Amino acid sequence: MTKKKEVFKPLKGKTVKIFVCGVTVYDYTHLGHARTYSFYDTLVRFLRYSGYKVTYLQNVTDVGHLTEDTGEDKVERKAKQEKKHPLEIANFYLENHLQVVDRLKLLRPDILAKATDHIKEITEQVETIIQNGYAYVVNGSVYFDVSKFRDYGKLSKKIPKELKAGARVEINVDKTDPHDFVLWIKATLEHVLGWSSPWNEWGYPGWHIEDTAIALKYFGSQYDIHGGAIELAFPHHEAEIAQAEATTKIKPYVKYWVHSGLLTINGQKMSKSLGNFIRVFDALENHSPETLRLWIASTYYRKPLDYNEKDLEVARKKVEKVRITLERIKENYTKARRKEYFSDSIKKLKKEFLDAMNDDLNTPLALTKFFEIISLVNKNIDNNKFSKSDLKLAEDTVLEFGNLFQIISEVKKKEMPKEVMDLIKRREIFRKIGNFAAADAIRDEIKEKYGIIVEDTKEGIKWKFVE
Numbered sequence: 001m002t003k004k005k006e007v008f009k010p011l012k013g014k015t016v017k018i019f020v021c022g023v024t025v026y027d028y029t030h031l032g033h034a035r036t037y038s039f040y041d042t043l044v045r046f047l048r049y050s051g052y053k054v055t056y057l058q059n060v061t062d063v064g065h066l067t068e069d070t071g072e073d074k075v076e077r078k079a080k081q082e083k084k085h086p087l088e089i090a091n092f093y094l095e096n097h098l099q100v101v102d103r104l105k106l107l108r109p110d111i112l113a114k115a116t117d118h119i120k121e122i123t124e125q126v127e128t129i130i131q132n133g134y135a136y137v138v139n140g141s142v143y144f145d146v147s148k149f150r151d152y153g154k155l156s157k158k159i160p161k162e163l164k165a166g167a168r169v170e171i172n173v174d175k176t177d178p179h180d181f182v183l184w185i186k187a188t189l190e191h192v193l194g195w196s197s198p199w200n201e202w203g204y205p206g207w208h209i210e211d212t213a214i215a216l217k218y219f220g221s222q223y224d225i226h227g228g229a230i231e232l233a234f235p236h237h238e239a240e241i242a243q244a245e246a247t248t249k250i251k252p253y254v255k256y257w258v259h260s261g262l263l264t265i266n267g268q269k270m271s272k273s274l275g276n277f278i279r280v281f282d283a284l285e286n287h288s289p290e291t292l293r294l295w296i297a298s299t300y301y302r303k304p305l306d307y308n309e310k311d312l313e314v315a316r317k318k319v320e321k322v323r324i325t326l327e328r329i330k331e332n333y334t335k336a337r338r339k340e341y342f343s344d345s346i347k348k349l350k351k352e353f354l355d356a357m358n359d360d361l362n363t364p365l366a367l368t369k370f371f372e373i374i375s376l377v378n379k380n381i382d383n384n385k386f387s388k389s390d391l392k393l394a395e396d397t398v399l400e401f402g403n404l405f406q407i408i409s410e411v412k413k414k415e416m417p418k419e420v421m422d423l424i425k426r427r428e429i430f431r432k433i434g435n436f437a438a439a440d441a442i443r444d445e446i447k448e449k450y451g452i453i454v455e456d457t458k459e460g461i462k463w464k465f466v467e
């Protein structure tokens with residue numbers, strides 16, 4: 001709102017309420033969504049890591065989001081095209097979205113609220129806005145009167161005069177001012193999803209009011225963070241402020257607005273008409289979730305992010321490096337020396353990492369520090385200069401920080417070294433002839449030398465690495 005960095009201070013102690021605009025469920029989840037939700041995932045994880053108690057709320061738009069060209073309801077239009085019920089369409093794409101959420105290792109929001117489950121809250125809020133004098137009814141539809149809300153434009157920094165000058169030719173002629181926006185839309189019975197209201201027999205909510213009604217229900221009149229992609233700042237978020245503050249008369253509705261940047265494909269805007277529209281599942285066929293997450297985190301969240309194979313390849317290699325480093329750490333515990341070599345350097349880099357994250361989520365800088373830790377560990381392993389505590393600190397730090405971005409890929413199951421296999425065979429011979437002292441000595445040798453614990457079970461010999 002102030003267009004400058006501020007010290008983050010939640011409204012109440014260490015609790016953070018964050019609302020992020022959810023998907024409109026009429027099509028597959030695409031790479032732009034992947035960027036947006038990966039960023040907010042890291043934000044939520046980092047707040048929790050920093051000791052905040054976070055409630056993460058997202059809405060799901062299953063009605064009322066109108067197309068820019070014809071002003072049709074997006075979900076209804078798709079349903080008509082595919083000859084299905086709108087809720088069937090909505091459920092199908094929501095299911096697809098949640099699969100993407102899980103594949104990308106995004107946290108599911110604590111509350112996922114569908115607009116169609118909150119019609120009562122929405123109509124109540126529209127009534128309050130009318131009563132408070134900020135909305136009017138024309139031909140059964142309800143519009144927010146922008147001229148009555150003096151602060152309109154305070155988020156996007158567009159003043160009403162500019163708004164008027166830049167107004168597009170409007171499809172809807174009922175509105176007094178082109179920038180007034182619809183709160184409740186009167187519909188014909190052809191619109192499958194509809195509800196009766198004080199203003200008409202059959203209608204449905206506008207897109208903007210859904211978010212506000214949902215946030216007010218779960219968070220109350222004020223909350224800490226509202227997130228979404230930058231293209232939602234105007235008019236969507238501007239409208240949200242107007243609706244909420246016109247309802248509660250409490251300012252500010254949201255303490256911090258956070259907007260994530262655009263996504264481009266090879267330098268071009270992603271769009272269906274350009275034929276470069278990439279669904280997340282398409283991208284996952286060529287790239288692992290960890291690679292996508294690292295690629296996303298490598299660009300500062302407010303800058304445009306470009307999808308191109310070169311950058312993806314860089315990310316893939318880095319993910320692999322993290323995996324190999326974690327394996328190397330595990331393998332080297334038994335070769336550790338007593339003297340501590342690089343724990344202090346890691347502690348310093350840890351602090352620099354956290355400083356970068358605390359500076360408006362500067363993830364590219366934080367990742368630079370993260371990979372300095374990775375290099376440091378590898379260099380010291382190469383030179384045989386490490387203690388157990390060095391390795392432990394390095395391992396914990398890599399896991400801890402890596403998980404903020406979900407870039408740790410599964411460490412492949414390790415194979416038992418051949419020498420250990422031979423020792424186990426020898427041990428078996430001693431056991432068979434009853435020389436348990438010799439068998440135990442070999443078991444101790446395996447543990448000491450290789451960090452492997454051999455266990456005799458009913459199913460035969462089992463082994464595991466020393467933790």
Ligand SMILES: [Zn+2]
Nearest residue numbers: 021022211236
């Ligand atoms: Zn929204």
